[in-house]
Amino acid sequence: MMAQTPTSPGPLVFDRALIRARRRRAAASGPATFLLDRISDELAERLGAVMRRFDRVLDLGTPGDAIHVALSRLGSVGTIITADAMPPGETTRTARYVLADEEALPFCDSAFDLIVSALALHFVNDLPGALVQIRRALKPDGLFVAALLGGETLTELRQSFAAAESEIEGGVSPRVAPFADLRDLGGLLQRAGFALPVTDSDRLTVRYDSAFALMHDLRRMGATNALLDRRRTPLKRATLLRVAEAYAQSFVDGDGRLRATFEILWLSGWAPHSSQQQPLKPGSAQARLADALGTREISAGDKAGR
Numbered sequence: 001m002m003a004q005t006p007t008s009p010g011p012l013v014f015d016r017a018l019i020r021a022r023r024r025r026a027a028a029s030g031p032a033t034f035l036l037d038r039i040s041d042e043l044a045e046r047l048g049a050v051m052r053r054f055d056r057v058l059d060l061g062t063p064g065d066a067i068h069v070a071l072s073r074l075g076s077v078g079t080i081i082t083a084d085a086m087p088p089g090e091t092t093r094t095a096r097y098v099l100a101d102e103e104a105l106p107f108c109d110s111a112f113d114l115i116v117s118a119l120a121l122h123f124v125n126d127l128p129g130a131l132v133q134i135r136r137a138l139k140p141d142g143l144f145v146a147a148l149l150g151g152e153t154l155t156e157l158r159q160s161f162a163a164a165e166s167e168i169e170g171g172v173s174p175r176v177a178p179f180a181d182l183r184d185l186g187g188l189l190q191r192a193g194f195a196l197p198v199t200d201s202d203r204l205t206v207r208y209d210s211a212f213a214l215m216h217d218l219r220r221m222g223a224t225n226a227l228l229d230r231r232r233t234p235l236k237r238a239t240l241l242r243v244a245e246a247y248a249q250s251f252v253d254g255d256g257r258l259r260a261t262f263e264i265l266w267l268s269g270w271a272p273h274s275s276q277q278q279p280l281k282p283g284s285a286q287a288r289l290a291d292a293l294g295t296r297e298i299s300a301g302d303k304a305g306r
Contacts, residue, residue, distance in 0.1 A: 012125050014227065016101070019123055020086050023063060026222035033064060035221070035262060038204065039118045039147045040070035046145065046266075047074060047114075054114035058083055058137065060146075061102040061120030063222065071116070081112075102130050110139045110271075122148040122179050131192035141273035144194065150201055150263035151179045156251040157214065157243075157260065164242035185267045194269025195276050202264040207257040211247040214260050 026032075047054075055078040059067050062084075071077045082088070083100040100106050102117070102124050115134050124130045134144055182201050189197035208214045218224050251259045270276060 014123050014125055016085070016103075016123075016125070019222070022219075022224055023086055023222035026220050027064075029220060031064060031222070032217045032220035033066060034206070035204070035264075036062070036064060036066040036119060039264060040066040042202070042266075043067065043116060043118065043145060043147065044070040044074060046268075047071070047076065050076070050143065052076065052143070054078065054143070056112050056114075057081065058107070058112045058115045060105075060115055060117040060134070061085070062116070062118040063120070067116060067118050077114070083107075105130075105133045105137055107137045109136050110142075111137050113139055113142050115142070115144045117146040117148075119148065121146055127180065128188055128191060131188055131194070135193045135269070135271055138271035140271050141275060142271040143268065144270070145266070145268045147264050147266050149179045150265040151181050152203065152261055152263040153179055155261055156247060156258070157211070159250065160211065160243045160247040163246045164239050168236060168239040168242055179263075180265060182265050185265060189267060189269045192269075193272065195272045197267070197269040199265065199267045202266065204262045204264065206260045206262060207253065208260060209257060211244040211258060214258070 053076045057071060057077055057080045059071070059080060059082045062068075062082075065082075068080055068082060071080055079096065081096045081098060083098045083102075083105070085099070085101040087099060088097045098106065102120055103126055115138060117134075121127060121130060138144060182199055185199045186197050189199070206214075206217075208217075215224075247258055253259060
């Protein structure tokens, strides 16, 4: 397969090598997969509603093999290829594995009928460039579906850290990733050349006994701070304890358990094809809006009567 030429990256936000190291640590310690399990079931349900067979499928950057297992159960899916920047682990079930980074895909144009990705693309430095490469790797009328974390994810932890660091250390350091906003993703899909773009969100509230239990799960997800601009000095014990206190004071339910929000953003789009629905050309309408509404049409130069 011929490699595509990657687009010019914008400002670097994430330490990609550190992200891979955190994922390796999570896999070795026993990963927390509840988000991936939920997303895999939802993805299978969404694809099950598409009356189309996908003979050649790419699973791009998804941690673990939950997506691979879910897709394998669908009768509409053929060969599944996994592309990831990490070598396959011992529990990886797919035999077709390509070592590749989401920011530099090594596939030729029109290689796949379907590309999916779960909990990976929110950690790329150049999301617009990655989307362009994904669209190029799709066959005409091929489908792209992805799930990534949105801007409301971990809002409680973000606020608790801000309060604690302001009080204990006199300033706030970058700790939670700048996740994408749902309103922006549709525009990014259009800019990347996708047809019929669709975006929606799903909010999941997970409850914990303490903020420390949440942080432990984040470590097991490989989702701890990987910002290039992160503070490099160790977190003070007093600050960490104050984070837990602030969290417990502001985000506690009646039974004493703490809330943690995970916002899942879904985006999908098709590689353009002549068979797809096309917008009508301006002035091509065969009926007047005034007739449909049962009103009198007023020209731009007239004033409505009182």
